[in-house]
Amino acid sequence: MTAAARKSILVVSRHAHPGSSLPRSALDTALAAAAFDQPVALLFQGEGVLQLLSEQDSRAAGVRNLRKVLDSLPLYEIETLHVDAAAAAAFGLDRDALPAGAEWLDAAGIRALLARHDHVLGF
Amino acid sequence: MALDYALLVLAAPASGHSSLTAVRFARALLARGHSLQRVFFLDNGTLTGLAAAVTPQDEHSPLQQWAQLAEEHQTELILCISSALKRGLLDSTEATRHERPGATVHPAFELGGLGLLVEAAQTADRLVTFG
Numbered sequence: 001m002t003a004a005a006r007k008s009i010l011v012v013s014r015h016a017h018p019g020s021s022l023p024r025s026a027l028d029t030a031l032a033a034a035a036f037d038q039p040v041a042l043l044f045q046g047e048g049v050l051q052l053l054s055e056q057d058s059r060a061a062g063v064r065n066l067r068k069v070l071d072s073l074p075l076y077e078i079e080t081l082h083v084d085a086a087a088a089a090a091f092g093l094d095r096d097a098l099p100a101g102a103e104w105l106d107a108a109g110i111r112a113l114l115a116r117h118d119h120v121l122g123f
Numbered sequence: 124m125a126l127d128y129a130l131l132v133l134a135a136p137a138s139g140h141s142s143l144t145a146v147r148f149a150r151a152l153l154a155r156g157h158s159l160q161r162v163f164f165l166d167n168g169t170l171t172g173l174a175a176a177v178t179p180q181d182e183h184s185p186l187q188q189w190a191q192l193a194e195e196h197q198t199e200l201i202l203c204i205s206s207a208l209k210r211g212l213l214d215s216t217e218a219t220r221h222e223r224p225g226a227t228v229h230p231a232f233e234l235g236g237l238g239l240l241v242e243a244a245q246t247a248d249r250l251v252t253f254g
Binding site for chain 2: 025
């Protein structure tokens, strides 16, 4: 794969963890793209913004804590987590408690984000 | 202009019509002269490859339709290996490795890593998700 052929991927995550396996699959896909040095970005919409909550303890549920994976994304050069601001407000998320790379986007920002990626994968 | 397509299927075969819609979409694009190299099944979508699935006779079988598509058009049907193993979808190699009684994946499907989805994203003009 040559640099000229690289197509950008936007992974859109719309479900809450741990009620669905899709958030994990979305992250695995983003990490795989990053591992192959492909340009990839993440957008959290709808209930998907709940993945960003800081005080997650999924031990009692018996599943992995995804917030830890989100916090490790900069290691894979996924620096920005795009967050639908309207969804975040609807679920009462505290802006200060979001992961370091979180960036709030309004509807126009989301449109621009969708438009500048070659592929949009909806999870 | 003929385009190269790839599909990502997240939907389970027996949950709603999404899997059948994906097959119909695949057939429609091929009928219009586009190409479809690979379909990647991820998450609950990997259940599509379960060889033992039995669909009532008066309903469409996603398994049969995908297998037929692959045979007619040489389309690769790839099941994400980590999603597949969790759901008991094993080829004979994995069945031996994990000491399970036998293979459960239909021969039209292959197990593969997420790298194959990433590769499809790079080579395809269009990558369409069915969730």
